[in-house]
Amino acid sequence: MTKHEALDLAKAKIVGGVATDQKHDSAHKHVTGEAIYIDDMPEPAGTLHACLGLSEVAHGKITGMDLSRVRAASGVVAVLTAEDVPGVNDISPTGLHDEPILASGKVQFFGQPVFAVIAETREAARRACRLARVTYAEEPAVIDIADAGPSGTLVTAPLTLSRGEAVKAIAAAPRRIKGQMRVGGQDHFYLEGQIAFALPGEDRDVTVYSSTQHPSEVQHMVAHALGVASHAVTVEVRRMGGGFGGKETQSNQFAAIAAIAAKRLNRPVKLRPDRDDDMTATGKRHDFLIDYEVGFDDDGAILGVDFTYAARCGFSADLSGPVTDRALFHCDNAYFYPHVRAVSAPLYTNTVSNTAFRGFGGPQGMVGAERIIDEVAFALGRDPLDIRKKNFYGTDTRNLTPYHQTVEDNVVERVVSELEASAAYAERRRAIDAFNANSPIVKRGLALTPVKFGISFTATHFNQAGALVHVYTDGSVHLNHGGTEMGQGLYVKVAQVVAEEFQIDIDQVKITATTTGKVPNTSATAASSGSDLNGMAAQNATRQIKARLVDFAAGHFEVPKDQILFLPGRVRAGNQEIPFAELIGKAYMARVQLSAAGFYKTPKIHWDRDKGRGRPFYYFAYGASCAEVSVDTLTGEYMVERVDILHETGRSLNRAIDIGQIEGGFVQGMGWLTTEELVWDGKGRLATHAPSTYKIPLASDRPKIFNVTLADWAENAEPTVNRSKAVGEPPLMLGMSVLHALSDAVASVAGHRVCPRLDAPATPERVLMAVERMRAGAGA
Incomplete structure (x- = not known):
């Protein structure tokens, strides 16, 4: 960079690039109540509400399920059981097929969803749930880790890490101590509980608004539950009121039930459990x-x-x-x-x-x-x-x-x-x-x-991300990526990356809701990798567009490519300067592609x-x-x-x-x-x-x-x-x-x-x- 260019950069700084203390993009909306969460969305005419019927024993066979009074209750439109799942009755994220959407034949914990009531109002669905008569043949239950014992049943394969000879080193050490520690679990206690809102479309299509950290997984689980291809399911997430990992896999069940009911009844269906049911029926930090x-x-x-x-x-x-x-x-x-x-x-x-x-x-x-x-x-x-x-x-x-x-x-x-x-x-x-x-x-x-x-x-394959960046003819930018916003500020950080690359103010970058219809096959926003993965994917998309703009500007202004420089709000081509928006307009007229899909995968990592x-x-x-x-x-x-x-x-x-x-x-x-x-x-x-x-x-x-x-x-x-x-x-x-x-x-x-x-x-x-x-x- 020449001295002249450095002076220009010092004269005008963009508002909202990286390394600046930008406020959370929705902070003022959180404070004033303007932020739209799923339960704030206007409900289309005919919206139904679902409530889950939960098991009342920790372990046992279901010997009888009398739901006649539930079906006859005021406002009830339908009652769903495992037999009503049109596709696969499973939401296991690991493919072990050990986690049914609704219990079938047996229950394995107190609070396991057994049936779902769909009614005209949420209150009617909740009241009807209490009328069910489910009987069980109870079996012995293992509740605590200590009860399971050292030879207890494992839910998945254990892991051993070893380096050196630990047993020998401990035996030979001058001092030795042995002990045991109990570390308790933790409830996520997000401010916004689990929720899903499913809108049926034509043919096999369904759109699901889900409070989830993993839209692609919800898409796949809903598709499997409905017995349709993934392209028939669109999952959208604008924001969550907290997640902390509790909405990485736990959202699957609520989305699947809402979608099944919506397609079966051809009406929008919302499922928002009470806090008590949410805490009872959803997983927590492992103790x-x-x-x-x-x-x-x-x-x-x-x-x-x-x-x-x-x-x-x-x-x-x-x-x-x-x-x-x-x-x-x-x-x-x-x-x-x-x-x-x-x-x-x-x-x-x-x-x-x-x-x-x-x-x-x-x-x-x-x-x-x-x-x-x-x-x-x-x-x-x-x-x-x-x-x-x-x-x-x-x-x-x-x-x-x-x-x-x-x-x-x-x-x-x-x-x-x-x-x-x-x-x-x-x-x-x-x-x-x-x-x-x-x-x-x-x-x-x-x-x-x-x-x-x-x-x-x-899991190495999760270390990938995609992003979609559009630049419109007025110089404004549309940004979409696979990361989800749960209050942690991911959206504004990635927008800062894009603003920095284009050297435009952050208010020119539109942050849009995460949707499987724009960026497919994304990983969960988890493992602290949201900014790392999605920021790099958005940067990749932005640089593709910049490279096209450099090629165009070099030809248009008849200067070498290395004389094209993006400055705050403008682009210099040799000795000429042009506002960013004006360059974009000229590029459009010259039929330059102003959209790009970015991608990033984390290098160097591997694991056996x-x-x-x-x-x-x-x-x-x-x-x-x-x-x-x-x-x-x-x-x-x-x-x-x-x-x-x-x-x-x-x-x-x-x-x-x-x-x-x-x-x-x-x-x-x-x-x-x-x-x-x-x-x-x-x-x-x-x-x-x-x-x-x-x-x-x-x-x-x-x-x-x-x-x-x-x-x-x-x-x-x-x-x-x-x-x-x-x-x-x-x-x-x-x-x-x-x-x-x-x-x-x-x-x-x-x-x-x-x-x-x-x-x-x-x-x-x-x-x-x-x-x-x-x-x-x-x-x-």
């Missing part, structure tokens, strides 16, 4: 029992580890295979194990089939790693942070993961070192020790925990599951969090006093959006590990099925002092879009710092001599019981 054994030396260096991660998967496989795989992928977190063995146990239980949740098993894997650090620290009487730093990944001989991927982009030491200094960890540690020594009731705790999270779908080796992740994202808590040792109640976070997002596409994701991810992770408790009774009924019994963090639960900083020196070593890094899932694991700060406060009761072995969620009740164990052990 785990983690058995671990660690061998280490007197200096705190880990020599060998052996993990078994047993997960409550529910009655079907769903995504439990890849979820439990990813738990093993993250059993190291940021630590190098010279010898390691990790085994998954995806166990069948008579509970709802658990599914994707932000982090996708990675958080559970990391919690196991951090428990080992605590065990070693307390055994040696050392600060856990010292043990963490002692065992970080390094270079050369200390950079190989349990799945044999070399860690090439390690910045965890720098992130932790900078946070340790900025959060004044050492000074606060001394102050807290002094406080606790003089405070018999209220104890404070402090912890600094790191995060290293792999970015990519572990049978061998437990490969490069499943394109790169790693790093962060660290320092949390301080205060605990009332008489009640177990606690408060989060302060949290400091340093997180690296590469060259951020949008710092404002990324900071919001970090803050939200942290709070959600904190909720998972502290207050959000899922409870099933002995009959397999979910007791925590509503806001009255399930406690997500409130505004009042946020840290009193909350400092979030992006590592401004970070840049992705891989050529991602703008050298940015993913920010969807990694921040959730920053919440581990709160769990370990609580552990630190509890341990102070016994002089930090014993590991509290605090299970998650660390509810006030669990904290109190841990305090009592500490007191009993200390002889207090």
Whole structure:
């Protein structure tokens, strides 16, 4: 670039390119209520409403189903059972055919959909559902992971990761510890519940508006259920009121039932369950029992580890295979194990089939790693942070993961070192020790925990995306891609990429609803890959159009191609300049194609599951969090006093959006590990099925002092879009710092001599019981 060109670029900046703090495109609509969700859409005349009839036993054969009173109820138009599915009665995302749309012959969890009522109003459908008389021959039910036992039935094949000789290394180690940790599940608790709205078309066509993270999968599932080709089904998603993984596969069932009813009755059908039914009938984050054994030396260096991660998967496989795989992928977190063995146990239980949740098993894997650090620290009487730093990944001989991927982009030491200094960890540690020594009731705790999270779908074929970009003759741009917007800011980020490429203001880029009719065969918006994949696909489409414009401008203005330069709002051709819109008009008149389909597939990644080796992740994202808590040792109640976070997002596409994701991810992770408790009774009924019994963090639960900083020196070593890094899932694991700060406060009761072995969620009740164990052990 010449000096003259550089001055021009400095004079005029586009509004809304990458690396600018653009607001979320729908933020003002969210606040004012103008944002249109599926339940806000005007209902066409004749719209019907569906309600699901749920099983009332956890396991058994259906011996009778009297639906006569349901059919006769006021307003009821139809009642659907498994026999009414015209195609395949299955919505299994893995092709195992183990998840029926409606139960047939047997039920396998309390709350499984057995029939669907279609009525003139939602209220009529709900009331009619209660009139059903379904009888069962109950069979023994396995509800908890512990009940399944080590030889329990598996819903899918387990995975083993191994490097070195873990058993021998542990046996030969100067010190050894064995233990078990329970890590609870989590409900997605999205603000907008599951919903589907199906509109029948002519012939075999149907359009489904679905609150889903995976429109292509919903398309395929609806097509299979109807017995039609995929081209007959169009799925559209403008926005979701939260997803967090809960709408990756769980939307399939609601869309399929709505579509079946719509085509059968030739009327629009909407299905929106109550929050109670939604929580009862849909999958959640997997809860785990983690058995671990660690061998280490007197200096705190880990020599060998052996993990078994047993997960409550529910009655079907769903995504439990890849979820439990990813738990093993993250059993190291940021630590190098010279010898390691990790085994998954995806166990069948008579509970709802658990599914994707932000982090996708990675958080559970990391919690196991951090428990080992605590065990070693307390055994040696050392600060856990010292043990963490002692065992970080390094270079050369200390950079190989349990799945044999070399860690090439390690910045965890720098992130932790900078946070340790900025959060004044050492000074606060001394102050807290002094406080606790003089405070018999209220104890404070402090912890600094790191995060290293792999970015990519572990199923290699999902790492692809498509985009469609149109440039209209007035210079405005239409953008469509396969990513879905669930509040995380994906739409605005991808629009910024397009605006940057064309050097136009972001308000010239129209963000349009995701639809299978424009971009086909897309992957779910998940695995933190939304911006990486769709941003690159949109950039690819934009650059195709730019290349055509360069060819045209060079010929039109009779200058070499290298003298065509896109400047803010205009294009320079040699010594001439022309507004962007004017160039587009001229290109149209010259019959230049102004539309392009872009595509991107993540390079370098590969994975051999049978061998437990490969490069499943394109790169790693790093962060660290320092949390301080205060605990009332008489009640177990606690408060989060302060949290400091340093997180690296590469060259951020949008710092404002990324900071919001970090803050939200942290709070959600904190909720998972502290207050959000899922409870099933002995009959397999979910007791925590509503806001009255399930406690997500409130505004009042946020840290009193909350400092979030992006590592401004970070840049992705891989050529991602703008050298940015993913920010969807990694921040959730920053919440581990709160769990370990609580552990630190509890341990102070016994002089930090014993590991509290605090299970998650660390509810006030669990904290109190841990305090009592500490007191009993200390002889207090």
